[in-house]
Structure formats: structure tokens, C-alpha cells
Amino acid sequence: xxxxxxxxxxxxxxxxxxxxxxxxxxxxxxxxxxxxxxxxxxxxxxxxxxxxxxxxxxxxxxxxxxxxxxxxxxxxxxxxxxxxxxxxxxxxxxxxxxxxxxxxxxxxxxxxxxxxxxxxxxxxxxxxxxxxxxxxxxxxxxxxxxxxxxxxxxxxxxxxxxxxxxxxxxxxxxxxxxxxxxxxxxxxxxxxxxxxxxxxxxxxxxxxxxxxxxxxxxxxxxxxxxxxxxxxxxxxxxxxxxxxxxxxxxxxxxxxxxxxxxxxxxxxxxxxxxxxxxxxxxxxxxxxxxxxxxxxxxxxxxxxxxxxxxxxxxxxxxxxxxxxxxxxxxxxxxxxxxxxxxxx
Amino acid sequence: xxxxxxxxxxxxxxxxxxxxxxxxxxxxxxxxxxxxxxxxxxxxxxxxxxxxxxxxxxxxxxxxxxxxxxxxxxxxxxxxxxxxxxxxxxxxxxxxxxxxxxxxxxxxxxxxxxxxxxxxxxxxxxxxxxxxxxxxxxxxxxxxxxxxxxxx
Numbered sequence: 293x294x295x296x297x298x299x300x301x302x303x304x305x306x307x308x309x310x311x312x313x314x315x316x317x318x319x320x321x322x323x324x325x326x327x328x329x330x331x332x333x334x335x336x337x338x339x340x341x342x343x344x345x346x347x348x349x350x351x352x353x354x355x356x357x358x359x360x361x362x363x364x365x366x367x368x369x370x371x372x373x374x375x376x377x378x379x380x381x382x383x384x385x386x387x388x389x390x391x392x393x394x395x396x397x398x399x400x401x402x403x404x405x406x407x408x409x410x411x412x413x414x415x416x417x418x419x420x421x422x423x424x425x426x427x428x429x430x431x432x433x434x435x436x437x438x439x440x441x442x443x444x445x446x447x448x449x450x451x452x453x454x455x456x457x458x459x460x461x462x463x464x465x466x467x468x469x470x471x472x473x474x475x476x477x478x479x480x481x482x483x484x485x486x487x488x489x490x491x492x493x494x495x496x497x498x499x500x501x502x503x504x505x506x507x508x509x510x511x512x513x514x515x516x517x518x519x520x521x522x523x524x525x526x527x528x529x530x531x532x533x534x535x536x537x538x539x540x541x542x543x544x545x546x547x548x549x550x551x552x553x554x555x556x557x558x559x560x561x562x563x564x565x566x567x568x569x570x571x572x573x574x575x576x577x578x579x580x581x582x583x584x585x586x587x588x589x590x591x592x593x594x595x596x597x598x599x600x601x602x603x604x605x606x607x608x609x610x611x612x613x614x615x616x617x618x619x620x621x622x623x624x625x626x627x628x629x630x631x632x633x634x635x636x
Numbered sequence: 637x638x639x640x641x642x643x644x645x646x647x648x649x650x651x652x653x654x655x656x657x658x659x660x661x662x663x664x665x666x667x668x669x670x671x672x673x674x675x676x677x678x679x680x681x682x683x684x685x686x687x688x689x690x691x692x693x694x695x696x697x698x699x700x701x702x703x704x705x706x707x708x709x710x711x712x713x714x715x716x717x718x719x720x721x722x723x724x725x726x727x728x729x730x731x732x733x734x735x736x737x738x739x740x741x742x743x744x745x746x747x748x749x750x751x752x753x754x755x756x757x758x759x760x761x762x763x764x765x766x767x768x769x770x771x772x773x774x775x776x777x778x779x780x781x782x783x784x785x786x787x788x
Contacts, residue, residue, distance in 0.1 A: 483637070486748070487744060488780065490752060491776070494751060494752060494755035498755060498758070606638065607639075609642075609646075612646055612649055612653075621638075621787055621788075622787060624780060624783035624784045624787055628780055631776070631780055634773065636773045
């Protein structure tokens with residue numbers, strides 16, 4: 293399988309790099325298959341009249357049986373990274389080509405820079421050790437806050453984002469759209485009518501916070517989605533849910549229990565107060581506990597519905613990925629986290 | 637959650653199509669092949685466990701009945717609640733559903749409608765939250781605890 297993919301990549305890069313000869317794909321690896329997309333990482337070696345060249349690339353390929361596929365626009369993910377990489381100094385991959393020819397890798401994909409560094413699963417032993425040490429040393433936690441603040445302060449209109457992405461209207465525009473989306477997901481992926489989620493959806497409708505401003509938001513900003521090298525953050529990855537929205541959604545996500553479980557540190561990395569104070573200082577935005585709580589409920593409901601989509605996808609025979617079945621069985625545990633947040 | 641036979645059959649497909657071709661140890665391969673047969677036999681020799689659903693059905697029935705009764709007699713707070721009759725009828729109709737999963741789903745739907753009505757009322761009368769929504773959450777918590785006990 294890997295050899296077949298490498299051959300396809302070789303032919304693809306031969307067609308993309310003008311004048312390239314003796315193209316070779318080396319250091320190829322495929323990180324564990326994602327829930328929604330697949331990734332391939334490799335170096336391309338080639339020769340031109342100017343001599344030998346080497347460059348690292350990564351490919352993100354849409355997984356057809358992936359989670360929530362119908363809710364996501366793969367091309368917009370490419371556009372988001374394209375605009376962002378050209379308009380800020382955050383450590384994010386630049387993108388090169390968007391490919392719709394499914395005969396090459398079996399689905400649409402886009403090519404981007406391979407970034408240096410390693411990623412860590414935050415709740416693994418190795419990850420916990422890494423983030424504990426990073427917390428003590430202090431550089432990475434500061435950059436973690438700083439990069440989020442930079443993203444939120446970026447002039448997205450000036451960077452042309454409003455040409456491709458919807459800009460919410462009015463201070464409730466973002467959350468109103470999100471709640472409509474959650475309700476649609478609730479009905480689309482229903483396992484059974486669910487009083488916990490109906491309660492949460494009604495609660496979310498009744499307690500909507502007004503956005504102080506709109507920003508580019510990542511929607512999955514956590515330590516497990518970053519790359520690290522030499523006490524620095526070298527990459528911010530997984531932009532598939534990014535959009536223009538309320539920056540407090542990202543701030544709450546960092547603080548969410550599901551991203552730290554029993555750790556006293558947010559995302560296993562940063563002290564809560566330090567994170568909030570630094571973020572506030574850097575952005576000038578007010579951080580209110582009730583708004584953080586609101587968006588934590590929002591994210592947890594989203595997780596439950598994603599979990600439901602995995603379960604229903606398996607039950608309908610749309611995927612044979614047993615991880616989806618496991619996620620479906622874990623549905624009550626996910627709902628329990630919503631119930632706890634609502635004070636059940 | 638999932639149909640037992642369908643789940644075991646899909647697990648068998650994954651073992652056969654994804655796991656076995658990637659095993660390099662002969663011993664592991666033999667065990668995986670034996671597992672295919674074991675899972676087929678487990679499926680043939682077991683039946684779906686519907687007991688927790690039946691327990692949930694009883695609990696949800698009691699919950700909705702008690703809440704409707706309380707709302708009906710609470711004329712001070714709820715004199716304008718004409719939706720109580722609507723839920724009463726739905727509850728009566730659910731009695732005739734025989735399949736445990738269908739019945740559980742239908743009763744859950746009634747519980748969801750009760751919640752939506754309560755939130756609607758709460759927008760005009762904040763007392764509804766502490767009087768009905770909070771206590772209803774306690775009852776839903778009991779149901780959730782039963783569902784969670786089935787997860788490994």
C-alpha cells in the first residue's frame with residue numbers, strides 16, 4: 293500500500309515541479325489514520341539544472357468515510373491555510389496545490405509544508421512528562437498563549453478571509469449559526485431522542501453570550517495539535533474546523549475539562565490563571581468565567597454529536613472503522629460530561 | 637446501542653480484511669483466525685440484552701407521569717400549560733409499543749418534549765427552572781447512570 297502511494301506521489305511531483313528529474317520520495321510515513329482526514333509526510337528529492345534539491349512535504353487527504361464529512365468543506369480548509377500562511381508569522385504550513393483528481397490517492401488532497409518537530413499525545417505518559425517539563429521551563433506555555441492571541445488579533449478582513457468565509461453578523465451572529473448547526477447535527481445523527489442534549493441545546497439558546505469581537509478561530513487549539521522542537525512550538529496543525537468566530541470559543545476550549553481531564557494544567561501545559569491573564573493582556577479582551585463555561589458546554593455538546601455521528605456512521609454500515617463503533621458505545625460517557633457541566 | 641449480530645459481523649470483517657493481512661507472527665495469525673470462529677459462535681449462542689432498556693422504560697414512564705401530575709396540580713405556576721394533555725396522550729400511546737428499543741426511544745422523545753416545553757415556560761417564569769428543570773435533571777441522571785454502567 294505504502295509503495296503504491298509512493299509511486300503515485302512520485303508521478304504527481306514529477307508533474308508539479310517544472311524541470312524536475314530523478315524524483316524520489318523518501319522518509320515516507322503515514323501518521324495513524326485521522327478520524328476525518330488522512331496525512332502523509334515525506335521528503336521529495338529531485339534534480340534540476342541547478343543541482344540536487346530536497347524539500348519536505350505533507351499531504352492532507354480527505355477521508356471519504358470520515359467523521360462529519362458532509363459538514364466540512366475540504367477546499368475551504370486549503371483556502372484558510374493559504375490565506376493564513378501568507379498573512380501572519382505563526383508556525384503554520386504554507387500550502388501549494390489542491391488536487392481534486394481522486395485517481396491519484398483515492399480522494400481530494402492538498403500539499404503543504406512539512407514542519408519540523410514532534411507531536412505528543414497529551415494524555416500519554418510521554419506526553420504528560422513532556423508537557424510537565426514544558427510547564428516548568430515556561431517558554432512553550434507562553435508561546436501557546438501568544439500564538440492564540442496573535443491568531444485572534446489578526447485583521448481577517450485585510451487578509452481577504454471575508455471573500456471565502458462567512459463573517460457572523462451582529463454580536464450573536466456566530467453563536468446563533470452554531471446553535472442552528474448543532475441542532476441539525478442532533479437530528480441528523482440521532483441514536484435516540486436524547487434529553488441530556490435537548491436540555492443542553494435549550495440551555496445554550498437561553499444563555500447566549502454576546503461576542504466582544506470576531507476573529508479567526510482554530511476550534512481545535514490544544515497541545516496535541518501542535519509540533520514542538522527545542523523548547524519551541526514549531527507547528528500549529530489540524531485547521532479543519534477553523535472559521536471566523538467568537539475568540540472565547542477557543543479560550544474556553546483550551547480550558548475545557550475534556551482537554552485536561554485530571555491535570556491541574558490547561559491542556560496539560562499551562563496554569564489556568566496565567567493563561568487567562570496573559571491572553572487578556574495580549575488581546576485586550578475581557579475573559580468572563582460564565583462565557584468560558586458557556587463555550588465549554590457548547591464544545592462538549594459538539595463532541596457528543598461528533599461521537600453520535602461516528603456511531604450512526606458505523607450502524608448504517610458507512611464505515612467499518614471499529615474506532616467509530618467504540619465511540620458509539622462511549623456515547624453515554626460523553627453525555628455524562630455534558631450533564632456534569634450543567635450541574636446534573 | 638448497535639445490533640449485536642451486525643456489530644460482531646463487522647468486527648469479524650475488520651479482523652479478516654485489516655488485521656490478519658498485517659500480522660507477521662504465524663501464531664498471532666492462527667489466534668486471529670480462531671477468533672473469527674469464536675465471535676461467530678458468541679453471536680449464535682447469545683441474545684440481545686434488553687433488560688437495561690426495560691429498566692429505563694419504567695424509570696422514564698414514572699418520571700414523565702410524576703412531572704405531568706405535578707404540573708397539572710400546580711395551578712399557581714402552570715395554569716396556562718395546555719401542552720400537558722398533549723404529553724399525556726403521547727404517554728398513553730407509547731404503552732402499545734412492544735419493541736423495547738422503539739419504546740425507549742419514544743419515551744425519550746416525550747421526555748425531550750417535556751424539557752422543551754419547560755424551557756419555553758421558563759423564558760416567562762424563572763421559577764420553572766428550580767421547580768421543574770433541576771428536579772427533572774436528577775431523574776435523567778438516574779437514567780444516564782444506568783446507561784453508563786453498560787459501557788466498558
